[in-house]
Amino acid sequence: MSDFFKVIALRNLTLKGLKKISEDLALGLSIQEMARIQSYFRNLGRDPTDVELQALGQAWSEHCGYKSSKIYLKRYIFGLNSEKIYSQGDAGVVLLDENYAVALKMESHNHPSAIEPYGGASTGVGGILRDILSMGAQPVAVTDVLYFGINKYRDYPSPAFIRSGVISGIRDYGNRVGIPTVSGGIYYSDMFSPNVLVNVGCVGIVKKDKIAKQSIDKEGIKLIIAGGKTGRDGIHGVNMASANLDSGSANISTVQLGNPIIKEPLIHAVLQANEAGLIYSLKDLGGGGLSSVVGEMLYSGGKGGVVYLDKVPLKERDMLPWEIWVSESQERMLLGVEEQNVQKVLDIMNDWDITSAVIGESVKGSKLTLYYKGEIVMDLDLDFMTSPPLYQRAYRLKYNEYKFDMPKERESYNDIILKMLSDLNVASKEYAVRQYDHTVRGNTVIPPFTGIIGKEGPTDASVIRINWEDYSAISVSHGSNPFYSKIDPYMGARNAVDEAYRNLVSVNSIPLAFSDCLNSGNPERPERMGEFISMIKGLSDEAKDLGVPFVSGNVSLYNETGVKSIPSIPTILAVGKLKDYRKAITPDFKGTGNPIYLIGRPGIEFGGSLYFRIQRKNGGRVPFSDPKVLYQRSEMVLRAMDAGIILSSHDVSEGGLALAIAEMTIGSDIGAEIDLTGITVGRPDFFMFSESQSMFILEVQKGKEKEFEEYMKGLSIKLGYTGSQMLDVKFNGKTLVYLHIDQIRSKWKEGYI
């Protein structure tokens, strides 16, 4: 018996004893799960080692095992429009054209960011880059959607501290690794104090015939670990991410440390080896470490494996076998390589100054055996290890009473618009986004802000070209609205999909794929679980009729502290394609005297709307999205865009069409003269600020009105014309809004420059 591993006498323990083992070893497993493990080892006729128990603790964590969510993901999301998915693994892949494919994924790094914001956010970027790299794809864009609190909650870190750490973490990692951070969003609400949400996404490009696979279906494939060395950082990270947040920083050692300067050459080296056809299978080491990745790579190909833990390059020499096996140290990739290619792969790694080592190989059978200094320290059936119990947890659906507090009608809405523009959720995010390099790689065709230099306004989606040879490009956008989701998780989810989709359409691109990052509270509470299921169902119902698949995603539960939980919020990352990026369209007005059209018709569902929020009023139901309507409008808009008669385009979201038009003036220095007389008979403020879904504002080339209206088949409403230096809105002879562009811009940019 050696001193580097322990046998845990478990077979004769009572349930209480099992619970103590789970706690003592920080396994995070429930009594029932421990009992299942006990019966497995009783059948084997031996007791487990600490390495085996730790491996099971990792594999069966909520984070790795999707115990609470899998049944519902299978029912509603998996298989949806799946004929359009080309490949799935650590990220999802759809085809762009006959040669290229695009890989995308969005993932949460919520728990680590709440504990150690800088490290949590930066390793979030690092992890998502590796997911894309695992598909053999060159990462081309990093995105992030952040949800911060406003006021400090009890003795948890202040939201300002968290915000500054998260933004710096994303900046320092993304900038150093040289992939542009091009898209995202920042939300502010006390829903997120102290449970900050950090959702990071990445998009990559891969040649169709170079997509890496993630499974090993052959014996004798060597396992190579490459990149960062393995250390004690990040041990039990997935267990921490599968529990409610406690106050204090006791869990800080569970947060990994990132090193972009290892990642940057690792990307080059792995892509070079993949391009040369030397990689048999490829996976990134993220949550769960080697344990989870080796297991999944072998199990999915129906093979067993042998790993020699003493071959793993270490940061600290005295690490125990279980620590090596479950460490979540960053910047590591696992490569399956055929024997004749091993030396070539090691040479490429060496050329880039990257540490790499052969640590094991695939074998016949279904067992995973670990050796350390000649002794067997783990010998588990992969079937057992990779199949955590799945739960159909109790849930309760909440039926909301929708309250509607009528706001008073005003003579002028100037103050309302200025207040909206400076609302934290609307105001320019340049203070953060301009710290991210969004032009590195020289392929950014539409950046996060466009317009006259120094006066730029926001864009709906970013556009990244694929190569330097032709004019094809991808578009990247997001959708999410925590204020809708809080009131109605089902419709909030639908609207998030609507927003992501219409953002892509707005730049003249065809939506191709979604990735869904699902954030929720404790699934063991029936009400949370009910929200969670409603959210998934909403995503499914919306995407189905749009014909767009969810190609990848992630679930983050237990975003809860004491009695405080976040609502169930999806963040949608959406990718589209442009055949010719020279036809891309931005929101800033392009000329004077051009007609401005609204596509869609504002309704009076104001739940979660900015107009009601800033007046602290309840707005009733949240806006409703109908995917068939969205699809039809988008088709018409895209046809008109392709005809070259649309000069600028902006989707209508927070603040309604009035705010959309205000934003279109910012980057252009061109105002708008709008007259709503005869267009609406109801309250003009409701018309201006409605956030009904699937709406667009378009600037059409003058003289092309007739042609445009034919494209729109009568579904467009002409609101007025571009011109002057004012945003001027009239109704029945009264002036409702009269603001100079400089006022609009300076309110929106308040706090930046």
Add this chain to the structure above:
Amino acid sequence: MNSPKVAVLTMEGTNNEEEAFQSWKGAGADAEIIHIKKLESGLRKLEEFDAIFFPGGFSAGDYVRAGAIMASRLRASVMEDIENFVDSGKLIMGSCNGFQVLIELGLIPNIGKNYEREAALATNLSNRFEARTVYLKITNNLCPFLKKFKINQIIRLPIAHFEGRFIPKDEDLLKEILKNNMIGLKYVDPYGKEVDYPWNPNGSIMNIAGLCSKSGNILGLMPHPERVFTKYTHSDWTRGNEEDYGQLFFKGAVEYLNEKF
């Protein structure tokens, strides 16, 4: 006629090499990305090339001082080759972190002619990373990289840096820089006036954005011409601006090399 050969140098943390490679290629050069390990080991020689490009990024993480580690590795291994390269009149360009490396290597301004570090690119006065488009005025077009521009022409280029504020070690050095007409590009407002932040994004002295060597064959600048080879990667091209500013740097250099070598 053979295309001029260009080495785009790389090491861990440099990250503009791909667009620099493409820009040189697009301008008609025969470009190659070379890891500095290959120079250190003698596997590749600088004399094989007609131009060297130092790309932007965060070489070695920039954890010490921007560009310092890349420069000290090169100084320790191939400094003599670099000096010979400079003397031969071949071309060297560095953008962003590459400019920082040129300063650390003492290639610019090199008033004392002994390749010592005479200046610094210090932390931006705004104390934050700045990623945006700036206006620049061309103040010297004798340097081959700038020959396709007119004096006082105003152009736009992207910047993305945290350390870009040029500071010479003393007043005399600045006088020498001026006397020798070494300032290539200056940050200006849309009307060409030299003004402060935000138009001068980092607080650089005299709004210096780029410097040429005395003999003109070296250019170091903070902005990124390699990211805007065509107008479509400018941040405002959808407003109808037609200029392809980035490629003129590389085309000027290739033209010069074709004539000379």
